[in-house]
Amino acid sequence: MSRYSKVAITLHWLMALMIVGNLAGGFLNDYVPKEGGQRALVMGLHMSFGLSIIVLTLVRLGWRLANPPPPLPAYFTSGERVLARASHWSFYAAMLALPLTGWALTNRNDLPLMYFGLFEVPKFGLDTVTARGVGEIHETLGWVMLGLLALHIAAIIKHVVMDRDNLLPRMGVGRNSGPGA
Numbered sequence: 001m002s003r004y005s006k007v008a009i010t011l012h013w014l015m016a017l018m019i020v021g022n023l024a025g026g027f028l029n030d031y032v033p034k035e036g037g038q039r040a041l042v043m044g045l046h047m048s049f050g051l052s053i054i055v056l057t058l059v060r061l062g063w064r065l066a067n068p069p070p071p072l073p074a075y076f077t078s079g080e081r082v083l084a085r086a087s088h089w090s091f092y093a094a095m096l097a098l099p100l101t102g103w104a105l106t107n108r109n110d111l112p113l114m115y116f117g118l119f120e121v122p123k124f125g126l127d128t129v130t131a132r133g134v135g136e137i138h139e140t141l142g143w144v145m146l147g148l149l150a151l152h153i154a155a156i157i158k159h160v161v162m163d164r165d166n167l168l169p170r171m172g173v174g175r176n177s178g179p180g181a
């Protein structure tokens, strides 16, 4: 059965967890109480995990270029192939653009940007107005990422329900017995 490599599977699930956590931490930020430094803690984690995502995405892209993914199941139509490739590459683009715009928007104030409280990370040197503008792009990209995730999950459900093929084993979850096996 064709599967992604162990490294690709580990990176996929580790990063999915971090990205979903960061989407939640970002969008639900306003609901976290400011008292007792709770919001600052959530944002600190958001920024540190976000910066880690830049490094992990570069590692993952390098790994993917050196280790091509398993071929898509033969029954996929040409439309499905185009959609799968386009959405996967859009994910990679968002996995870089989101944290980079997040990093750039930190120039809206003079607070030091810390990595898990361990060391200070340099900022971009943008002026406050530009940094706020980049913040708008960061938010829009957050919605784009959420949309891609919805499409991604809908595609997996569509394959189970309509094609009787579970794609999850390709990403290391369970055993495959459908037409893609």
Ligand code: HEM
Pocket: 012, 015, 016, 017, 019, 020, 064, 069, 072, 088, 089, 091, 092, 149, 152, 153, 156, 167, 168, 169, 170, 171
């Ligand atoms: C934000 C979270 C997620 C991101 C960024 C993400 C990203 C990706 C990317 C980029 C690929 C293509 C890998 C490649 O060819 O290089 C992929 C494949 C895959 N993902 Fe996700 N994913 C996420 C969450 C999920 C979730 C929640 C599920 C399960 C419901 C899932 C199931 C899969 C499966 C089964 C594949 C393999 C598709 C195939 O058969 O080729 N992913 N994912």
Ligand code: HEM
Pocket: 019, 022, 023, 025, 026, 027, 029, 043, 046, 047, 048, 049, 050, 051, 053, 095, 098, 099, 100, 101, 102, 103, 104, 105, 106, 113, 135, 138, 139, 142, 143, 145
């Ligand atoms: C893949 C990684 C990331 C994701 C998915 C993500 C997602 C989000 C989302 C959805 C929001 C809420 C936007 C809004 O409603 O205004 C947000 C806000 C924010 N993000 Fe990120 N982000 C990521 C990385 C980063 C990084 C690396 C930094 C900084 C180093 C950062 C800094 C911020 C800040 C400061 C806010 C709060 C903006 C405000 O108060 O309006 N993010 N992020």
